Amino acid sequence: MWCKVYCVFFLSRTHNSCVFVISASAQQGEVESGTRRKVKRLLSFQRYCHASRLLRGLVPHTPGSLHLLDDDYLGQAAHMLSKVGTWNFDIFLFDRLTNGNSLVTLMCHLFNVCGLIHHFQLDMVKLHRFLGMVQEDYHSQNPYHNAVHAADVTQAMYCYLKEPKLAEQLSPLDVFLGLMAAAAHDVDHPGVNQPFLIKTRHHLASLYQNTSVLESHHWRSTVGMLRESGLLSHLPADISQDMEQQLGSLILATDISRQNEFLLTFREHLDNQDLDLQLASHRHFMLQIALKCADICNPCRVWELSRQWSERVCEEFYRQGDLERKFDLEISPLCNQQADSVPAIQIGFISYIVEPLFEEWHRFTEPSLLSQTMMGHLHKNKARWSCLRCAHTPSDVQAHSHADEPNPKGGGGEGENIP
Numbered sequence: 001m002w003c004k005v006y007c008v009f010f011l012s013r014t015h016n017s018c019v020f021v022i023s024a025s026a027q028q029g030e031v032e033s034g035t036r037r038k039v040k041r042l043l044s045f046q047r048y049c050h051a052s053r054l055l056r057g058l059v060p061h062t063p064g065s066l067h068l069l070d071d072d073y074l075g076q077a078a079h080m081l082s083k084v085g086t087w088n089f090d091i092f093l094f095d096r097l098t099n100g101n102s103l104v105t106l107m108c109h110l111f112n113v114c115g116l117i118h119h120f121q122l123d124m125v126k127l128h129r130f131l132g133m134v135q136e137d138y139h140s141q142n143p144y145h146n147a148v149h150a151a152d153v154t155q156a157m158y159c160y161l162k163e164p165k166l167a168e169q170l171s172p173l174d175v176f177l178g179l180m181a182a183a184a185h186d187v188d189h190p191g192v193n194q195p196f197l198i199k200t201r202h203h204l205a206s207l208y209q210n211t212s213v214l215e216s217h218h219w220r221s222t223v224g225m226l227r228e229s230g231l232l233s234h235l236p237a238d239i240s241q242d243m244e245q246q247l248g249s250l251i252l253a254t255d256i257s258r259q260n261e262f263l264l265t266f267r268e269h270l271d272n273q274d275l276d277l278q279l280a281s282h283r284h285f286m287l288q289i290a291l292k293c294a295d296i297c298n299p300c301r302v303w304e305l306s307r308q309w310s311e312r313v314c315e316e317f318y319r320q321g322d323l324e325r326k327f328d329l330e331i332s333p334l335c336n337q338q339a340d341s342v343p344a345i346q347i348g349f350i351s352y353i354v355e356p357l358f359e360e361w362h363r364f365t366e367p368s369l370l371s372q373t374m375m376g377h378l379h380k381n382k383a384r385w386s387c388l389r390c391a392h393t394p395s396d397v398q399a400h401s402h403a404d405e406p407n408p409k410g411g412g413g414e415g416e417n418i419p
């Protein structure tokens with residue numbers, strides 16, 4: 001079992017500075033870890049109350065009260081939220097400033113600024129309970145598929161929903177569904193892909209008959225948490241059921257094995273210029289596309305952020321490869337650390353998955369400063385990975401050039417292994 005280090009921040013009133021109290025422990029038994037979980041949950045709720053009141057400007061400072069983050073941290077997090085619609089938003093920094101609560105904090109803020117709490121008459125306690133469950137159900141030990149990825153996708157989704165071509169047509173329900181789907185689209189992700197679940201005969205694979213196994217699980221888990229929290233319980237049953245179905249359709253669209261299906265339909269709509277965003281069905285299709293873009297937008301971020309995501313996703317692949325090696329299973333494509341380099345994986349991913357989709361997104365949003373910025377980063381990042389790949393020996397490049405080749409079916413191939 002891995003050693004865990006718990007960090008608790010509290011405010012030192014005397015010195016008015018942030019003090020880290022680090023209690024390190026390893027293998028100290030279930031009872032203590034259970035207590036810690038409870039404390040963590042309690043602290044998390046208190047932190048939320050403080051943060052949300054602070055962000056709404058209701059309680060600037062109460063001497064003597066319990067604060068879990070230095071006001072400087074919350075001040076910086078609040079400052080970042082004022083720029084949440086900008087493309088260079090550093091979600092890693094935001095996660096540190098919110099002490100690992102980036103998803104809850106971001107969603108509460110976005111629901112507030114988008115007027116969704118008021119429009120749907122949402123109960124803030126239920127909303128927080130739901131978001132807390134979603135955030136907790138992400139596996140923090142996954143290098144890539146964790147709550148920070150969900151927060152990153154949500155922030156990107158917010159940027160895309162603000163694109164003038166879309167924003168003018170979207171209803172509050174569209175915005176609600178878009179943000180919810182982004183926040184929950186990978187919930188309870190195990191850190192391994194569908195082929196791994198199938199070949200190890202995981203119960204989820206048989207439950208969902210080997211089709212969109214992970215995405216179906218993300219959706220069903222979300223529905224379970226929605227019902228458990230009672231977030232939509234005040235709405236008529238047919239409305240909340242429709243919302244659950246639409247969330248499912250959005251989350252299932254992130255199944256990368258359906259990439260070509262969506263890409264071809266999108267291209268056809270743009271060629272025929274027949275997208276009518278007055279139609280709910282067309283708006284729903286564009287939400288699916290926007291979510292797909294948000295899910296794979298890492299290479300469109302500024303290099304420093306993009307590189308971190310690339311390393312994280314490859315680390316997750318390699319961990320799967322190590323597991324496969326350990327259990328004498330065939331090592332999945334892109335999961336062999338000795339054979340599949342990060343630059344080679346990234347170049348293949350950008351060339352065959354990201355670029356084709358974002359070229360169409362650029363066409364749809366034109367003229368869009370954001371799309372221009374994203375395409376600029378995409379091309380620069382690809383060139384940078386190419387340079388880094390050249391640093392590998394020629395024999396390495398030749399031997400492993402398969403990472404550049406697309407797998408048209410995605411079944412167990414490269415397509416399975418992207419965010």
Ligand SMILES: [Zn+2]
Nearest residue numbers: 185186295419
């Ligand atoms: Zn994802």
